[in-house]
Amino acid sequence: MKLIPLLRAAIVVVFLLTSLSSYAAVTHWRVVKGPFYLQSADNAPDTSTTNWGIYGVVETDLPGDAASVVITGGNISGSIPYGFEDGEWNLDAVYPSKAALDAVFPSDASYSIILSGGTLGSVTQDITYAADAYPNTPYLTGADYSDCLALEALEPFEINWNNAGTTTTVSLEIYTGAQLDEGDTVFEIYSNNYSSVAMPWNLFVANSNYNGFIDFANADLQSGAGGFGIDGDVSFNTSLAFHIDTVNTAVDYDDFSGGTNSSWISFLSEPGKQFTPTNDVLEFTSGTGPDGDSVAWIYDTDALSYTQDWSVAVDLANHIDPSTLTIGQELYFTLVVGSDDLSYLFLLENYMQELYSEIFLGVDTNGVEDVFNASAQISEEQLSLKVSFDADTKLLTGAYSFGGDYIVLTNFPTADWGFSDSDTFIAALSCGTDSLAISSGELYADNFRIYGETALSNDVSRIELEYLRSYEYPDSPSNEQNNWYLIDVLSSYRVDSISVLTAAGDYVVLPDGSPAADVNNLQETSFEAEEAISEPWDPANDGDWTITFGFTDGTFRSTVVPFAQTNGAAIPVINKRPFFTAPVPLHAVVTNTSSLSVTFNTADTNANYVEISEWIEEDQDTEPIRFYSDGLSDVLGVAPVFDGPLSTTSAVIPIEEGEHEWLLSHGWARSDYNDDGIGYIVVKQTESIYMITITADVDGDNMDDDWELEFFGGTNVVNGGAEDDFDGDGFSNVEEFIAGINPTNSGSVFAVEEPGPSPSGFVINWNSVEGREYAVY
Numbered sequence: 001m002k003l004i005p006l007l008r009a010a011i012v013v014v015f016l017l018t019s020l021s022s023y024a025a026v027t028h029w030r031v032v033k034g035p036f037y038l039q040s041a042d043n044a045p046d047t048s049t050t051n052w053g054i055y056g057v058v059e060t061d062l063p064g065d066a067a068s069v070v071i072t073g074g075n076i077s078g079s080i081p082y083g084f085e086d087g088e089w090n091l092d093a094v095y096p097s098k099a100a101l102d103a104v105f106p107s108d109a110s111y112s113i114i115l116s117g118g119t120l121g122s123v124t125q126d127i128t129y130a131a132d133a134y135p136n137t138p139y140l141t142g143a144d145y146s147d148c149l150a151l152e153a154l155e156p157f158e159i160n161w162n163n164a165g166t167t168t169t170v171s172l173e174i175y176t177g178a179q180l181d182e183g184d185t186v187f188e189i190y191s192n193n194y195s196s197v198a199m200p201w202n203l204f205v206a207n208s209n210y211n212g213f214i215d216f217a218n219a220d221l222q223s224g225a226g227g228f229g230i231d232g233d234v235s236f237n238t239s240l241a242f243h244i245d246t247v248n249t250a251v252d253y254d255d256f257s258g259g260t261n262s263s264w265i266s267f268l269s270e271p272g273k274q275f276t277p278t279n280d281v282l283e284f285t286s287g288t289g290p291d292g293d294s295v296a297w298i299y300d301t302d303a304l305s306y307t308q309d310w311s312v313a314v315d316l317a318n319h320i321d322p323s324t325l326t327i328g329q330e331l332y333f334t335l336v337v338g339s340d341d342l343s344y345l346f347l348l349e350n351y352m353q354e355l356y357s358e359i360f361l362g363v364d365t366n367g368v369e370d371v372f373n374a375s376a377q378i379s380e381e382q383l384s385l386k387v388s389f390d391a392d393t394k395l396l397t398g399a400y401s402f403g404g405d406y407i408v409l410t411n412f413p414t415a416d417w418g419f420s421d422s423d424t425f426i427a428a429l430s431c432g433t434d435s436l437a438i439s440s441g442e443l444y445a446d447n448f449r450i451y452g453e454t455a456l457s458n459d460v461s462r463i464e465l466e467y468l469r470s471y472e473y474p475d476s477p478s479n480e481q482n483n484w485y486l487i488d489v490l491s492s493y494r495v496d497s498i499s500v501l502t503a504a505g506d507y508v509v510l511p512d513g514s515p516a517a518d519v520n521n522l523q524e525t526s527f528e529a530e531e532a533i534s535e536p537w538d539p540a541n542d543g544d545w546t547i548t549f550g551f552t553d554g555t556f557r558s559t560v561v562p563f564a565q566t567n568g569a570a571i572p573v574i575n576k577r578p579f580f581t582a583p584v585p586l587h588a589v590v591t592n593t594s595s596l597s598v599t600f601n602t603a604d605t606n607a608n609y610v611e612i613s614e615w616i617e618e619d620q621d622t623e624p625i626r627f628y629s630d631g632l633s634d635v636l637g638v639a640p641v642f643d644g645p646l647s648t649t650s651a652v653i654p655i656e657e658g659e660h661e662w663l664l665s666h667g668w669a670r671s672d673y674n675d676d677g678i679g680y681i682v683v684k685q686t687e688s689i690y691m692i693t694i695t696a697d698v699d700g701d702n703m704d705d706d707w708e709l710e711f712f713g714g715t716n717v718v719n720g721g722a723e724d725d726f727d728g729d730g731f732s733n734v735e736e737f738i739a740g741i742n743p744t745n746s747g748s749v750f751a752v753e754e755p756g757p758s759p760s761g762f763v764i765n766w767n768s769v770e771g772r773e774y775a776v777y
Contacts, residue, residue: 025120026228028059029113031071031091031127032217033105034134034237035098038505041544042145045137045240049505052101055237056082056091058113058228060120063087067117074109074129107132113227125227127234135168135216138240145242149501149546150558153206153246154253154447155313156384158404160196164216170194171215178209178499178509180241186210198403200382202315202446206248207550209499209509214240243507245499245548245558251303253449256282268296273432281317281444284333284431294432296336303452304337304425306391311451312337312427313386316350318357319442325354329436333443335385336428337396344417348385348398348409359383359400359409389414389425460549462490465563466683471577487527489513489549495525497550503543503563542570559676571668571684572606578664578688604686610666611685661689703737711744740769 032055037045058069069082069089082089095101105111107129115123140148141160151157164170171190177183187203204210219235254261259277266275273286273294286294304310316333330353338345351358384401394415399406429445466486487510489495497511513525548558565571667685674680699705699715701722712720719726722734729746731739742748755762768774 025061025065026058026115026123026125026224026230027061029057029125029224029228029230029232031056031111031113031129031232031234032237033101033107033129033235034217034239035137036239036241037137037139038507039139039145039240039242040501040503040505040546042143043139043141045139046505047137051094051096052098053094054091054101054105055093056089056113058082058089058115059087060089060115060118062119065118065120066115066123069113069115071111071113073111074105076104076111079114105129115228123228125224125232127222127232129234130220132236133218134236135218135238136162136165137238138162138164138170138214138216140214140242146560148212148242148244149548151204151244151246153204153208153248154250154449156401156403156406157199157204158196159199159212161214163195167218169215169217169219171213171217172197173213174199174203174244175211175213176208177211178507180211180507183211196404200403204244204246206246208246210244210246212242212244214242243499243501247557249451250449251452252299252301253447254299255447256280256445263300265298265300266296267298267428268294268430270294275429275431276440278440281446282429282448283440283444284438285440286433286436286438288433288435288437294430296428296430298426298428299448299450301427301450302424303450304389304427305452306394306419306423306425307421308452309389309391311386311388313384313447313449313451314429314445315382315384315447317382317444317446318350318352320352320438322352322355322357325352325436327354329354329434331433331436331438331443332431333445334430335387336430337387337389337425338428339417339419340424340426342426344414346387346396346398346412346414348387348400350383350385359385387427394419460489460491460557460559460678462679462681463547463559463561464488464681464683465545465547465561466681466685469574469686471686471688485529487529487547489525489527491523491525491549491551494523495549495551498527499548499550500529501546501548502541503545504541543568559674559678561674561678561680561682563682566670566672571682574604574606574667574684574686576604576607576666577686578610578666604666606668607666607685608668608670610664613663613665663687663689701734703734707737711742 034052036051036053037047038049040046040049056071058066060066063084066089069084070079071082071091072079080091080093082091084090093104095104108131109129111127111129113125113127138161139145141162144158144160147157148159159172161170161172169190172188172194173185174187175183175185187199189197215237216239217235217237219233221231222234224230224232252263254263256277257280260282274284275295275297276283276285284295304312312335314335318333320331330351332349332351334347334349336345336347349359382402384406386399386401386406388397388399389395390397393413395411395413397408397411399408401407427450429448431443464487466488468482468484468486470482470484487498487500489498495513497509498513499507499509501507508529510527510529513527542564543562545561545563546558547561551557562568563571665685665687667683669681669683669685671679671681701715703722705715708715708720712726714720720733723732725732726743727746727748729749731741731743731749733743736743736748736750739750741750751767753765755764764776766774
């Protein structure tokens with residue numbers, strides 16, 4: 001893993017240092033030492049997965065200025081080379097612990113960076129590392145981490161982190177992509193003062209993956225005199241990575257990309273004043289006309305019900321400076337919710353006049369406007385307005401945001417509006433000016449969205465997390481085992497992909513699940529991960545897993561599954577390999593029977609269940625036979641809830657004639673419901689396959705052995721062979737077996753009576769026996 005955040009923090013230094021000596025062939029250099037963390041829970045990084053490393057960079061005017069760059073000193077044996085990539089020389093060495101890093105790169109030591117072989121000749125920069133001065137460990141605070149894993153892309157969002165300390169440089173960067181080392185930068189800040197930042201309102205794209213990096217650094221500026229000729233930075237750095245998965249739960253929205261959708265209805269448009277979808281936003285433009293409602297569009301939707309909760313929101317950008325307005329000039333941009341006949345209107349408005357800009361709430365009843373709550377003066381150029389409805393209290397709520405949480409202005413009762421349960425609200429955008437010309441790009445709206453309480457199609461009913469250690473057939477000389485995760489989802493809409501953040505800090509995206517048979521009108525999808533997730537047999541890796549489902553309807557949903565025991569402890573290790581110890585050997589061929597009594601080796605003492613399932617064909621098995629610990633209850637009907645030892649060592653398996661493969665498993669499992677009400681099953685198990693063939697003819701003479709025992713008293717008696725005629729009636733024994741008659745009684749024969757006439761033709765009669773099928777040709 002690259003120490004990517006160390007690179008991120010270096011960027012700010014580029015601009016600070018290049019200006020000091022623009023003539024230098026080396027334009028930037030830096031050495032950074034410190035730990036790299038991955039956040040896996042709110043308010044804490046995952047210290048169990050820390051990597052320690054040292055990162056260095058040397059940039060020159062031209063690629064040919066050096067043919068090689070190495071670092072020496074400290075406890076380095078010889079030298080360690082820098083690699084050349086993207087026009088710069090990089091040192092990137094990662095170690096599993098601080099002790100391992102310090103063994104090679106101790107602090108309180110001297111080092112040299114040596115350039116050679118290029119147009120610069122041989123250039124050496126001597127540096128010193130002071131005693132350890134690592135800054136605080138960064139982490140997201142509040143509920144930010146949980147929010148990031150299912151972030152509503154169309155809503156304002158603020159990232160908060162812990163105090164970095166007064167002498168520490170802080171950097172935050174957001175990158176696209178699901179992996180830590182890929183993607184393009186979409187946001188970055190560098191400051192000593194920040195502990196939070198409001199994300200720009202149009203930063204994130206719905207249903208996408210991002211990575212965030214926070215760096216705390218204690219930097220020591222060291223002179224480049226006598227070396228590279230430009231000062232450089234030697235620092236102790238602490239870095240954190242976190243993941244962001246964006247969603248879009250809006251039931252209806254318009255981002256004005258490529259125009260507007262057909263749901264907009266223009267009901268007011270004064271001459272010279274208009275809405276125009278331009279540059280993927282909804283722009284307002286006007287000339288210097290008189291006062292009046294200038295332009296308004298209604299959004300035609302049935303989502304704003306009087307009997308269900310909903311919210312409607314829009315992002316606004318106002319680039320007009322109120323200090324440039326003169327007396328008599330004003331403008332407003334309004335989010336409107338009201339009755340269908342427009343006799344009742346609830347207004348949430350950005351209003352501006354000379355030297356003053358505010359957001360206020362108002363109610364318009366039959367043309368009479370009442371401003372009942374106004375905000376303080378604002379100066380931000382971008383904001384989000386949001387109106388929500390509570391169907392229980394019948395209250396409308398107006399709120400606004402500048403990138404962080406919404407600030408509620410007030411609630412307004414609608415009980416007096418006279419709505420019935422069948423009525424719906426309208427939503428509209430309105431904008432107007434008085435004696436003020438608005439040019440393109442100065443005032444516009446974006447991301448109009450409606451969130452509803454109507455049930456979305458991506459409800460998840462159940463998720464199963466299994467870690468499987470599967471062995472080859474018991475008689476396989478290789479005794480090979482395969483390890484993988486099986487993640488099975490039962491949902492009302494097909495799951496297209498899953499991203500997993502494990503308690504061990506592994507983050508992986510699993511696309512292209514395998515659809516299975518539907519279960520009670522729910523759709524089952526299975527995902528397998530072999531090498532992408534850490535080996536979990538060590539209980540130290542157990543804990544909360546965050547699973548994000550990507551549905552084929554383009555929506556996402558995240559939930560946390562405790563991959564642990566009921567008390568939060570690690571799942572016990574399952575070491576034993578399961579196998580049958582019944583007298584029926586592997587691959588045996590046995591006489592037909594309706595059931596088979598088997599025993600199996602005593603389960604691992606940590607196991608709480610044994611399962612036997614018959615494998616019919618790939619991806620399809622019969623209902624398994626399960627044995628759970630004594631007294632266990634089963635919430636979901638699929639796995640036990642409480643922990644406990646297993647005592648069962650035998651089973652009776654129903655079987656039919658033919659070849660059989662039984663999958664024998666034992667392990668630890670439990671089921672329950674998580675905080676989101678989703679049923680889950682967590683499993684660790686070992687398994688192996690047992691094969692057997694059930695036949696009615698052990699001696700291979702095409703006669704059922706039980707039939708031979710019934711009539712001949714054995715399977716190898718004199719005159720009891722297939723082609724013999726035991727009773728001398730002219731029919732061989734195998735022919736009498738096929739006919740189902742007695743081979744020891746010459747009077748027992750299969751005979752067809754002479755056909756007789758009937759009204760429809762003729763009738764054929766014969767003596768039939770149970771267990772045989774007959775055909776007439």
